[in-house]
Amino acid sequence: MTIYEVAQRVGVSIATVSRALRSGGQVAGETRRRVLEVVEELQFRPSRLGQSLAEGRHAANGIVFPDLSGPYYAEVILGYEEVAAEVGSSVLILATHGRTDPGRKVLDLARRVDGMAIMGRTVSDGVVAQVAATGMPTVLLARLPVGELDTVTTDSEASARELVAHLVAHGYRRFAYLGDPDESSDVTARYDAFRSALVDRGIRPPRAPLRCAFDVPAGQEAARRALAGSPPPQALVCANDEVALGALAAAKQLGRSVPDDVAIVGWDDVMAARYAGLTTVRQPMRELGATAARWLQDRVASSRLPVRREVLRTQLVIRTSCGQHPNEMEVP
Amino acid sequence: MTIYEVAQRVGVSIATVSRALRSGGQVAGETRRRVLEVVEELQFRPSRLGQSLAEGRHAANGIVFPDLSGPYYAEVILGYEEVAAEVGSSVLILATHGRTDPGRKVLDLARRVDGMAIMGRTVSDGVVAQVAATGMPTVLLARLPVGELDTVTTDSEASARELVAHLVAHGYRRFAYLGDPDESSDVTARYDAFRSALVDRGIRPPRAPLRCAFDVPAGQEAARRALAGSPPPQALVCANDEVALGALAAAKQLGRSVPDDVAIVGWDDVMAARYAGLTTVRQPMRELGATAARWLQDRVASSRLPVRREVLRTQLVIRTSCGQHPNEMEVP
DNA sequence: TTGAAAGCGTTACCAC
DNA sequence: GTGGTAACGCTTTCAA
Numbered sequence A, B: 001m002t003i004y005e006v007a008q009r010v011g012v013s014i015a016t017v018s019r020a021l022r023s024g025g026q027v028a029g030e031t032r033r034r035v036l037e038v039v040e041e042l043q044f045r046p047s048r049l050g051q052s053l054a055e056g057r058h059a060a061n062g063i064v065f066p067d068l069s070g071p072y073y074a075e076v077i078l079g080y081e082e083v084a085a086e087v088g089s090s091v092l093i094l095a096t097h098g099r100t101d102p103g104r105k106v107l108d109l110a111r112r113v114d115g116m117a118i119m120g121r122t123v124s125d126g127v128v129a130q131v132a133a134t135g136m137p138t139v140l141l142a143r144l145p146v147g148e149l150d151t152v153t154t155d156s157e158a159s160a161r162e163l164v165a166h167l168v169a170h171g172y173r174r175f176a177y178l179g180d181p182d183e184s185s186d187v188t189a190r191y192d193a194f195r196s197a198l199v200d201r202g203i204r205p206p207r208a209p210l211r212c213a214f215d216v217p218a219g220q221e222a223a224r225r226a227l228a229g230s231p232p233p234q235a236l237v238c239a240n241d242e243v244a245l246g247a248l249a250a251a252k253q254l255g256r257s258v259p260d261d262v263a264i265v266g267w268d269d270v271m272a273a274r275y276a277g278l279t280t281v282r283q284p285m286r287e288l289g290a291t292a293a294r295w296l297q298d299r300v301a302s303s304r305l306p307v308r309r310e311v312l313r314t315q316l317v318i319r320t321s322c323g324q325h326p327n328e329m330e331v332p
Numbered sequence C: 001t002t003g004a005a006a007g008c009g010t011t012a013c014c015a016c
Numbered sequence D: 001g002t003g004g005t006a007a008c009g010c011t012t013t014c015a016a
Helices: A003-010 A014-021 A029-042 A048-055 A071-086 A102-110 A125-133 A156-169 A185-200 A216-228 A241-253 A271-275 A285-301 B003-010 B014-021 B029-042 B048-055 B071-086 B102-110 B125-133 B156-169 B185-200 B216-227 B241-253 B271-275 B285-301
Strands: A060-065 A090-095 A115-119 A138-141 A150-154 A175-178 A235-238 A263-265 A280-282 A309-312 A315-317 B060-065 B090-095 B115-119 B138-141 B150-154 B175-178 B235-238 B263-265 B280-282 B309-312 B315-317
Touching: A003 A014, A003 A029, A014 A029, A048 B048, A060 A071, A060 A102, A060 A285, A071 A090, A071 A115, A071 A285, A071 B071, A071 B090, A090 A102, A090 B071, A102 A115, A102 A125, A115 A125, A115 A285, A125 A138, A138 A285, A150 A185, A150 A285, A156 A185, A156 A235, A156 A263, A156 A315, A175 A185, A175 A216, A175 A241, A216 A235, A216 A241, A235 A241, A241 A263, A241 A271, A271 B271, A285 A309, B003 B014, B003 B029, B014 B029, B060 B071, B060 B102, B060 B285, B071 B090, B071 B115, B071 B285, B090 B102, B102 B115, B102 B125, B115 B125, B115 B285, B125 B138, B138 B285, B150 B185, B150 B285, B156 B185, B156 B235, B156 B263, B156 B315, B175 B185, B175 B216, B175 B241, B216 B235, B216 B241, B235 B241, B241 B263, B241 B271, B285 B309
Parallel strands: A060 A090, A060 A115, A115 A138, A138 A150, A150 A309, A175 A235, A235 A263, B060 B090, B060 B115, B115 B138, B138 B150, B150 B309, B175 B235, B235 B263
Antiparallel strands: A090 B090, A280 A315, B280 B315
């Protein structure tokens, strides 16, 4: 079922069918009617490949993320997809999680899209540069800028400072940090801001972070180590909520009361954080994805745009894991 | 940068370049070497569009889901993507959530893929049939079969019965059901199984479900209504965890103790369920997605396969919201 | 307003 | 082993 059959059936050329099918086409009303009639009758749908090849564009955008587990990435992707769909773009996803040679996959993806969003520490700067070098409109998410690429991040700096201020106000002085700052630039920023916020207040920051993977079991294990110290830290600042949830479990296991014996805070505000009473930092994930899609659309539409950088606002969410707040507790 | 430039530069025909680039091609070793050299030098990457058009396949699969919020769909998609990537297929996603004319979008997606997975109540049977009618390999997920299409679901029947048995063993007799069974066939199955399990035990099922949207606020509101009844129900069986989490909030708000005054159970086992102590039903989401991708791959590879149906096992996860279990409590 | 034909970038068949 | 070339299915000039 091709445009040729339709043309033949109607008794016109394929050019006319093509024109009748697209909005801007200059076709006589009667001709268009006849074409559409046959199109309907034959259930003809133009081949996307043919169209894309002729138009020289895919009408599709890609997004690369490390993994989808955890609500974090799901939300980003949803925001991305929503905007992309609005502007008529399909969305191709690629999870690099633990795969060998993510670079190859990303380059592969780049051949199927008009623009692409790359999240966090999914691929090396080299690969990113390689993608960008092809002229592919690219936006980086929650990751350090590479070259002159558009980049949108969330404000780790401000929220880390706020978090520290809050904990210090509660009287905590001995801090530990759980999670690997080298895992992503985002987390590096959180860690750095956390340290400098402490220093600014004349509090001695921990010598080093307790590196662990970003999941519940790893957080639990790391927290167990941290709490075994003497004197043990009074507050555990965790790289994300899953680590913090693990820490919560460890505290419980060790019979330490939260927040009386130890405060625990996380990052991301996943749904479980609410039910665990976890103080955390809410990030506008959906907006992160949506921004990427919008910027990409702009770049596809018109090249030669100035580089864009944006840091999205975050919000400190106070719950019970960082200390008692008689009158501000959120009802789950 | 096309295959022509490479061919010219090497001094061979485009056919030879093409052959040198693909694994099966019969090319002299020396020729291939020279081709690859130039390919590397020019950073040539064949156009996916050109390839697909010539090969007659997209090397891409699509997946359609109602929304991505909640870990539920994210997990399905991750399972799907993982398998698809393994077999060399890209993944296109489409969220229909609250959009006008999802049918059009789905049909659109169908033009860009070799196979597609359709989840739950995203589009009408008519649209599904229309997609299938084009010969597109299609598998349905968590949804009633349509025609002769492959379908994979999770076992609502068994888990609903198990759930009821457990609640009855705890002594609960007055039940309410929260959620709209008409929202998806999956939920219809849960509701039907729930009812018949009660009837089988000589317990009178609720006259009707308390219909509400599948999110926390809606669940909270519905639970408030339910608990206002007199006598109030002793157990609230919720269509999914988000509704159940809302119900938990409502109970707290009304000063009802869970599980002493009222038991609450959900479905899906989202991460928050664990921290809320919610008894629920765990479903193999990842496996759901992975199965779809595998089946699709099989169908793309060889047509004329028999229809496949599979019901994946679910697992009842007992926590505290359904009653006291002195020695079986999970440590969060 | 319409048709003919030139792309678009590959793959694969058929000769040589 | 290699080259020529016909698809593949569309969009878009250029003429008429």
